[in-house]
Amino acid sequence: MNLWRGEKALILASQSRARRDVLSNAGLGFEAVPAEIDERSVELKSGLSAPGEVAGLLAEAKAQAVSGQHPGHYVVGADQTLALGSRRFSKPADRDAAVAQLEALAGRTHELHSAVAVVRDGRVLFTHVGVARMTMRPLNRAAIDAYLASAGAAVLESVGCYQLEGLGVHLFERIEGDYFTILGLPLLPLLGFLRAEGVIDLKGS
Numbered sequence: 001m002n003l004w005r006g007e008k009a010l011i012l013a014s015q016s017r018a019r020r021d022v023l024s025n026a027g028l029g030f031e032a033v034p035a036e037i038d039e040r041s042v043e044l045k046s047g048l049s050a051p052g053e054v055a056g057l058l059a060e061a062k063a064q065a066v067s068g069q070h071p072g073h074y075v076v077g078a079d080q081t082l083a084l085g086s087r088r089f090s091k092p093a094d095r096d097a098a099v100a101q102l103e104a105l106a107g108r109t110h111e112l113h114s115a116v117a118v119v120r121d122g123r124v125l126f127t128h129v130g131v132a133r134m135t136m137r138p139l140n141r142a143a144i145d146a147y148l149a150s151a152g153a154a155v156l157e158s159v160g161c162y163q164l165e166g167l168g169v170h171l172f173e174r175i176e177g178d179y180f181t182i183l184g185l186p187l188l189p190l191l192g193f194l195r196a197e198g199v200i201d202l203k204g205s
Contacts, residue, residue, distance in 0.1 A: 132177025
């Protein structure tokens with residue numbers, strides 16, 4: 001079932017498996033087109049440092065980059081930042097970096113800031129930033145090593161070294177926030193915007 005009713009295909013400016021699954025499971029047909037931007041350069045030039053602002057900036061930048069190549073299309077951009085107090089995390093470069101991240105996060109509460117933006121013909125039509133608070137259970141080195149051995153290379157694909165929809169759920173003792181925000185695409189606000197635009201149809205085809 002494809003609920004998309006736009007004149008042109010919906011575009012997701014990302015190759016993230018989690019984000020693609022979120023849209024697919026919601027019944028929206030789309031094309032995935034990765035945004036070719038230098039995220040760190042965009043962030044540095046902006047002068048922004050607040051996690052939510054950075055996530056919003058990068059979501060818009062990704063959507064804008066792809067929108068320029070696809071006139072007339074609704075383009076969805078998304079980004080996520082992880083903050084532990086004033087410290088922000090990026091995806092770990094290797095296993096040692098993953099160990100260091102998990103040791104820093106274990107037994108503490110961090111925040112995920114997930115932003116979504118919709119752009120068409122270079123104009124920003126919609127933005128939203130959601131926040132989830134994630135409390136990781138205490139983990140000793142043996143527990144971290146066991147988790148990394150089980151989760152494998154997938155831990156390097158996500159900031160914080162976890163996918164909540166997979167083995168990462170075992171790392172947590174408390175979660176406060178929207179599930180889709182945690183996955184990196186605040187779906188409910190996005191669907192609300194698309195319904196208001198008249199480009200999705202719950203009756204399906």
